[in-house]
Amino acid sequence: MHETPLTEDFLGRFKAAIDLQDEKYIHSVVDDLFVQDISAILDELDIPQAKYVAQLLDSKVTADIVSNLDPDVRKPFLAAFAPPEIASFVDYMDSDDAADLLNELPVRAREEVFAQLDAEQAQYVKPLLHYEPGSAGGLMATELVKANLNWTVRQCIDEIRHQAENVDKIYSVYVVDDKNVLQGRISLKKIIIARDEQLVADLFVEDIVAVETYRDGDEVAAIMQKYDLEAIPVVNVKGELQGRITIDDMVDLIKEQAEKDLQALAGISETVGEDDSVWRLSRARLPWLLIGMLGGILGARFIGLFEGDLLQVPAMAFFIPLITATGGNVGIQSSTIIVQSLAEKDAFASSAWQRLFRVLLVAILNGLVISLVVFGFNMLLFNNLTLSVVVSIALFSVVLIASVMGTVTPLALNRLGINPALASGPFITTANDLMGLLVYFLVARLVFYWFPA
C-alpha cells in the first residue's frame, strides 16, 4: 500500500529530529511504518540514536524491530541496554527469535536476561537453547496450537482463542495423542467450516510431513519447497511434537544460502555485503587471492622448467593465457553443474560412471569445436602449422581434463562427506591453470620432438 520512505533526505530529517528529541515527529513517522521498515531505519542510525527511538516505542513493537535488525547492528545495539531492558522486549518475541537473540549475547548477559524473562516466555524459550543453530530444532519456534485427537472442534476453537496472543500466525492446528505424539493436522479452513460438536479424530489429515529436530536446515527448506508448505511440525525421535518452522524463516535461509554459494564461486570466503567495513571486505577476499597467487607462483616454476622450449619457440608464450583461461572456464562450468545437481538431492541420481560418461561426451564435443576454431584463427594470424597443432591438441586435452577434474573433485569431496561446493570457484581455476600449463608444455615437447618447428 505505501512505499518505504527510505531516502537520504528522509534519513537526514529523521536524525535531526532525534537530536532535537522531537518525539512528535518521530512518532508521526514511525507509527505509520511496518516494523521491518523501522528496523531498516535503525540499521542506519548510531547506537545512541537507535536506542532513543526504540525507547519511544512500546516493548511489543521494539521486540519485532529488534528481531528484524541487521545482525551486525543488533549486537552493539543490545550492548547499549541493561539485561532487564533487554528482557522487557524479549518477553514479546517469538520463541525462535528470542532464542537466537539470547545465543548472540555474551554468556553472562544471556543468563541475566533469561533470569528476568517472565515465566511463560522462559518456558517457551528454554527448550530451544540447547539445539544446534542450523538444525530444525534450532530453527523452530515452540509456540503452536495443538489439539488432542479426542477433542471436539469447539475445544479446538477454545484452544486457538487461548493461544491467539502467543501464536502470531496460525496455519493449522496440529493433532496429537495423549502422549503428545504427532498424529496429523487440521487446517483453519476446515475448523471454520466444521460444526462445533464434530470430532477432531473425524476431521484431521493423517498424512503430513514432519521433520525431526536433528535435521539440517537446508534439508527442511528443500522439503518445505517440495511439498509447498507454509509451516512444518518438528518432532523428536519419539515422534513427540516439539515445535514448528514457518516458511518465512526458510525463505531467509534459502536466500542466505544462495548468497553464500554465489560468493563461494566468486572466491569470497565470508558472507560480506558491500556496506561492510573495508577491513572485513579485504579479509573476506584475501584467502582466495592468496591461493590463486600461490598457484601463479607454482605456475611460474612450472614454466621455468620448460624455459629451454620457450627459448627455442618464444611464440609458445603467446598462448599461455588461452590455455589457462580455457581450463579455468571449463572446470568452473563442470563443477557448478555437478555441485548444483548434488545440492538438489533429487531422487534417481545418476551413478558416478554415468555422470562421467556424459561429461566426457560434452567435453569432446566442446573441445573439438574450440580447438578447431582456434586452429583456424592461429593459421590465419600466425601461420605456424606446428605451433597451431600444439595449441589445438593442448586445448582439446585441457578441455577434457578440466571437465573430468571439475566433475570428479566435487563428487569425491561429497563422497568423503566434505561440502562439494568447496571444489568450485578459484580452487578449481587454480588447479586447472597448473594442469593446463603442464599439458601445454608436455604436448609441445612431444610435438616439437617429432616435428621441429
Add this chain to the structure above:
Amino acid sequence: MHETPLTEDFLGRFKAAIDLQDEKYIHSVVDDLFVQDISAILDELDIPQAKYVAQLLDSKVTADIVSNLDPDVRKPFLAAFAPPEIASFVDYMDSDDAADLLNELPVRAREEVFAQLDAEQAQYVKPLLHYEPGSAGGLMATELVKANLNWTVRQCIDEIRHQAENVDKIYSVYVVDDKNVLQGRISLKKIIIARDEQLVADLFVEDIVAVETYRDGDEVAAIMQKYDLEAIPVVNVKGELQGRITIDDMVDLIKEQAEKDLQALAGISETVGEDDSVWRLSRARLPWLLIGMLGGILGARFIGLFEGDLLQVPAMAFFIPLITATGGNVGIQSSTIIVQSLAEKDAFASSAWQRLFRVLLVAILNGLVISLVVFGFNMLLFNNLTLSVVVSIALFSVVLIASVMGTVTPLALNRLGINPALASGPFITTANDLMGLLVYFLVARLVFYWFPA
C-alpha cells in the same frame, strides 16, 4: 512422516508393473504418496508409461501431478493427450497453474483446451492469460476469499464455506469495498475468535502490503521476504483486487533465480541440469568458452606485440598465469559484491563515488599484501630483483584496475538498464586477462628501460 521410495530398484519394479498393467500394485504404491513424489516418478518414465499411470488416477490427483511435473517432461507428456482429456484435469488446477499450462501449449491446442474447460474454471483462468509470465499478474491465482467491508463475521464464514473447494489454502480473507477496491485483510485466526455478529469493518487490518499486477516477480519475492508474508494480494492500478500470490510460488522463483545467478557466474548461458541432453549441455557451455577463447587469441596477439621484450627476458613468460589469474579473481570478486548489492535494492544505497572509494581502499590493501608476498617469494625462488619489482608493480596495478573494472562495469550496465549480472563471470575474467597482460608488459617495458635486467 514417510520417506519417498525413489530408488533405482523401486523404479524398476514400478516400470515392470506398468508393462504388466498391474493396476493393483500401482495403486498400492501411488495411493500412499504425496503428489509431488508421484510427479517425481512420472518424470522418470517414458511418456506412454506416464500416461498409463495418470489415467489410473482421478482427474483431481492428475491435476496436481501435472502441475508438479518437470517442465521438460510436461510438454511431451501433454502432447500424448487429446484436448478434452487435458481439459478434464486442467479443470481441477489452481488458476495460476492452469494459465501456465495453457501458455505452454501450442496455440491451437491452447484454444481447444480452453474451449472445453468448465465455465467456472474458464472464468478463473481467463483473466490470467494476458499477463506477462514473470509479472505479479502472471504469477497470481484468481481464487481467493474476499469479504465486503460491511459484512458480518457470519457472512465471511459463509463465504469461506462457499469458496472452500476452490481455494486450496486460505490464509486471510481480503476485505474490499463496494467497488472491489482492496481495503485490508482479516486473518482466519481472528475470524475463528470473533463472534458471528461482529462487523468486518471493526475487525480488519487496514495497513497491508499489496502489489500491482505489473510488478516484477523478483520484486514481489523481495517484498514477501521482507515482510514475512505467506500470501500477498495483487491489485490493478485502480487498487481493485485481482488475485493473490502465495509464498510457495515465490520460493520456487527465488530458488530458480539463485540457480540462474550461479550458472551465469560460472559461464553457463542457459539454465541446464546435469540430466539434460549432452547436446543441450554442450550448447549452454559453448558461448562463454568461445568468448574466453577469443580473449585468449587476442591475448596471444598482445603478447606477440611484446615478443622482443620476451626474447630479452624470457623469464617474463613465467609470470603470465599469475598476472591473468589474479586479475580474473579480483574482477569476479568485485563484480559479485556489486551485483549482489544492486540486486538487494535495499534502501540507502551508496552513491557510485562512495562505492568506488571503498573498493579502491580494499584493492590497495589487498594489492599491497599480494604484491609484497609475491615479491618475497620471487626473490627467494628466482633471485632477480628487477623482474621481481616488475611482477609486483604489475600485480598491484592489476588488482587496482580489476577492482575498478569489476565495480564500474556492473554499475554502468545497471545505469543503462541492462542486467548488471551480465558483467560478472567469464566476461569480467576475459577482459581482466587482457588488461592484466597489457599492464604487465607495459610495466616491464618501463622498468627495464630504466633498470635493464
